[in-house]
Amino acid sequence: MMLNIGNKQQRVDGPQKVSGSATYSADITSQFYHAYVLQSSIACGSITALDTSAAEAFEGVKGIFTHKNLPERLKNRVDYTDPLSPPGKPFRPFYNNKILYNGQPIALVVAETFEQARYASSLIKVTYKEEEFKGSLYENLKNASADRTPDPASNRGDFKKAFKNSEYTITQEYRQSRNYHNPMEPHATSVEYKDDGSIVVYDKIQGVGSSLKYLNGVFGLGADKVQVKSDFVGGAFGSGLRPQYQLFMATLAALELKRNVQMVMTRAQMFSFGYRPEVIHTMKLGCSKDGTLQALSHRTVGETSTFEDFNETIVDWSGLLYKCEHVNLEYELTPVQSYTPLDMRAPGGVSGVYALECAIDELAHEAGIDPLEFRRKNYVDYDQNEDKPFTSKELMACYDRCEELFGWKNKKTSSENEPHLLTGFGMATGSWEALQQPASVSLTMDENGMFTIKCATADIGTGTYTVMSQIAADKLGVPIEKIEFKLGDTAYPDSPIEGGSWTVSSVGSAVAGVCKKFQYRIADVWKRNNPDYQQVDFDAILFQDGNLEYDAKTFSFAEIMQQASKEELSIAHNEAKIEGQTTHSGYAHCCVMVEVTVDQDLGIIKVPRIVNVSAAGKIINPKTAENQLLGAMIWGLGMALREEGMVDSKYGRIMNANFAEYHIAVNADVHNIHAEFVEEKDDKVNPLGAKGVGELGIVGLASAISNAIYDATGKRLRKLPMLLDDILEV
Incomplete structure (x- = not known):
């Protein structure tokens, strides 16, 4: 039987979506x-x-x-x-x-x-x-305070002394505007x-x-x-x-x-709640003459509402991604008269890594070192914030493969025949947490050998229906056509929210667990039906093609049920976190490289090439995983060059609460975009060894584009989004 895990599988819910028969929350046909x-x-x-x-x-x-x-x-x-x-x-x-x-x-x-x-x-x-009304972050900076935030990762070493003694230093401010969910x-x-x-x-x-x-x-x-x-x-x-x-x-x-x-x-009302908050970063970095990172300080001021203290883990990434003994991390909140911000794809990470990766690039150029080599030199193989080993980390392999695919050493411009275009190349590192949450599932097999697995999880377009069916099919030893995975109902077993890129690791591990329970249960039923096999060791039994196989004899699951006079067999399972979640730090990593062109006369910025290579543990479905990366990368493109929530300074009104004026990335913005994975084995992150990728692809992209714009024009743009007006400013 062909394995499903690790192979590209068409979405099992695809026919419903393309035919229009998938029912969303507003598609219910009752009289309302x-x-x-x-x-x-x-x-x-x-x-x-x-x-x-x-x-x-x-x-x-x-x-x-x-x-x-x-x-x-x-x-x-x-x-x-x-x-x-x-x-x-x-x-x-x-x-x-x-x-x-x-x-x-x-x-x-x-x-x-x-x-x-x-x-x-x-x-x-x-x-x-x-x-x-005083609603902007800048107008309220005097009210910034760390009293409303959880403590960031602990500072270490003596930043001030190390910064003062560094051969090369940079001190810069980076700004990021509001982004709205759409x-x-x-x-x-x-x-x-x-x-x-x-x-x-x-x-x-x-x-x-x-x-x-x-x-x-x-x-x-x-x-x-x-x-x-x-x-x-x-x-x-x-x-x-x-x-x-x-x-x-x-x-x-x-x-x-x-x-x-x-x-x-x-659509306009969609702008009345939740957004990625505006933040201001102050970065101070110092390195030795040979490029060894010696001092790093990351201070961020973010916005929250006047009635809730929304916070993100922004600055911790700067203490995590590169080896550095002297680190200072500060995070403050400023209340503004607006609705409370809301988590938005890779919350905290995409913001913190944007500032960090721009600053790393600036320091590399200050020291006269290639940005990729600078990152390799300061690579770290353990979590300095938590003083723990990683469950796995194949970032170096990402650097190597991305360099090869992109042609970093022998960069070829895609605009050689257009002399009015300035071409630049930039890169960045990306990372996201690989967490596992407790999850519960139920499994039922009917007398015909059909399996129904239920969990109250969600599918926000990531492919949950599909990957759970793949996991179940392989772990049970049945064709995927025999699996029906049901979700999105409070009548089903409890599940964590689908967020944080932890659904596969959490719900997927629970699915694998309930399937193992089923194998023990069906083997037990088989033994009771067949006294001659009472003493058979479980490990001597094979489960494949919907059958239990032992000693060259085959017994179908349906046959075992019929012999036992059972119409169905039902099992429930609760999956807890694996031990490695507390003893090790789990993260997925990526390297992203981009090519940009900048029109010398008009200031128009385009991104003709993006390459992302990721290490994310076991990839259950390369097709849906690649889809997640591509979607995240396109969102990152919009974050870098398009998206900006504009608030009226007098009335606090969102002035561009529509698709005409709140600019998101569209087809014309997307050119040659490529994503792939390197192999990464991990037996500590969760039972499947899988890491999520939903957030990973957006982290680092905005900084890579910013770094490429500098390479093209010699001009640093230190605020998002980066617009043609910024290019044309004298």
């Missing part, structure tokens, strides 16, 4: 009332008057909810929170008349149609008492109200368990009164980690009106 939210037009202050009479009288309107009629039972709940809230006080829709940020939901209109609800919302008259599928919640008062909730979320816990905390709904489902998610990568306010809105309306209610956010 439709909800539309009215948002505040000021950033700070309070509502002094709110007149809904005209909206209530409009055709089709079934209900309007504001702070004036929010049920008291919701206002008074002390556990009104969600399971992934950062420290502080989570935002409570309609809790009172206070305005905390521009775009805050202040009224919900429910009507027979979406159009009726949207128009009726425009009839609501709101009067505000406005207070002074998945293809906007956030949506559909709530079906049942006659017994229970509800079924279809929510866009990266873990249905999060929505269930939220609904329990807010509405007091236990598992017997609510079921949350999410079969398909049209992109998320952080936007669906926390339940967003449409879940509260749709559920509130459904419970109060005792009807089915659906709420789908508009």
Whole structure:
């Protein structure tokens, strides 16, 4: 039987997606009332008057909810929170008349149609008492403090002395603007109200368990009164980690009106929650004459809301990636009048590594050393932050293979016939954590030998359906066509959220574990059915092609079940973290190299070539893993050259809350882009030896592009995004 693990497998859910039969949260076909939210037009202050009479009288309107009629039972709940809230006080829709940020939901209109609800919302008259808005990070830097942050990795050595004694030094500031989540599928919640008062909730979320816990905390709904489902998610990568306010809105309306209610956010409303925060980095690096890194300081100031303390692990990466005995790490937060930031693909890592890899490049040039050789010279083979060995690390192999593929030593420009274009080459190192979380699964085999495996995990487009089916097929010894993997339902066994690139390591390990349990169970049933084999050692049995094989004799799983008069065989399994997760540090690594062209006259920046080589343990499905890297690299391209959330300095309004003006990378931006893996064996990171790649591909790309722009123009651009205006500035 051909192995599935390690081979390219078409997505098992592909036919549903390309045919349009995959059901997302807004695709549920029940008869729904439709909800539309009215948002505040000021950033700070309070509502002094709110007149809904005209909206209530409009055709089709079934209900309007504001702070004036929010049920008291919701206002008074002390556990009104969600399971992934950062420290502080989570935002409570309609809790009172206070305005905390521009775009805050202040009224919900429910009507027979979406159009009726949207128009009726425009009839609501709101009067505000406005207070002074100071929302930008720079305006509030005086309020930056480390009191609201967890401690970064411990400082080591004597940075000041080592920096002073370094032969070459650089001190630079790097800035990064806000980035907003823009998945293809906007956030949506559909709530079906049942006659017994229970509800079924279809929510866009990266873990249905999060929505269930939220609904329990807010509405007091236990598992017997609510079921949350999410079969398909049209992109998320952080936007669906926390339940967003449409879940509260749709559920509130459904419970109060005792009807089915659906709420789908508009594209503009998608900018009213969650974003990668703006940050300011100050980097100080020093090295010896031969390029040995001697001193490194990374200080970052990030933004959070006034009501929650959102933080990221930003500066720790600088103490991790290169060998250095003298390191100083500082991280502070500044509260601004905005919604709380939200994790966004490779949170913290992509920000911290951007500043680090730009600074490393600057120091390498200062010392007159090739940037790749500088990184090789300062390679480290253990985790200096934790003083632990790595579970595995094949970064050197990534450097070697990427150098070969890209032609780093003998760089060939793709614009030799266009003399008006300046060409440059840049590179960077990338890394991301390889974590494992506890996960549970169940397995059932029916009398025909078909397997159903269930887990409440999610598939945000990463290929969870497919890789879990591959793992199960190989571990059971059956064709993949015999596997049906089900997910996205709180009726299934608990799972961690799909985030952090830990789904394969966590849920995949649980799937492998339950399959091993099944083999023991089916062997036990076989022995009981066949007394002659009572003493057979388990290790002497083979499982392949849906059969149990021993001593040249074959017994199909279905036959064993039929002999035992069993219609099905069911097993549950809980998988804990492997010991290596505490004794070692697990990380995936990559090397990324890029070619850029810069138009001398127009300042237009293009990236004709990107090469990424990664080490990520055992690759379960090279096809979906490569897809994850390519998607991350394209996102990194957008982060480097396109994406910038612009906030009105007077009103705190997001000025470019649309796809026309919030620029993401499009097909025309993507040219020759290549990703591949080097072999990396790891028996300590998790039972599968696999590391996630969903985040890995975006880490380092923005800095590689920045470094290449310098190589082309001799000009350092130290803020993201890097625009043609920056090139043309004298």
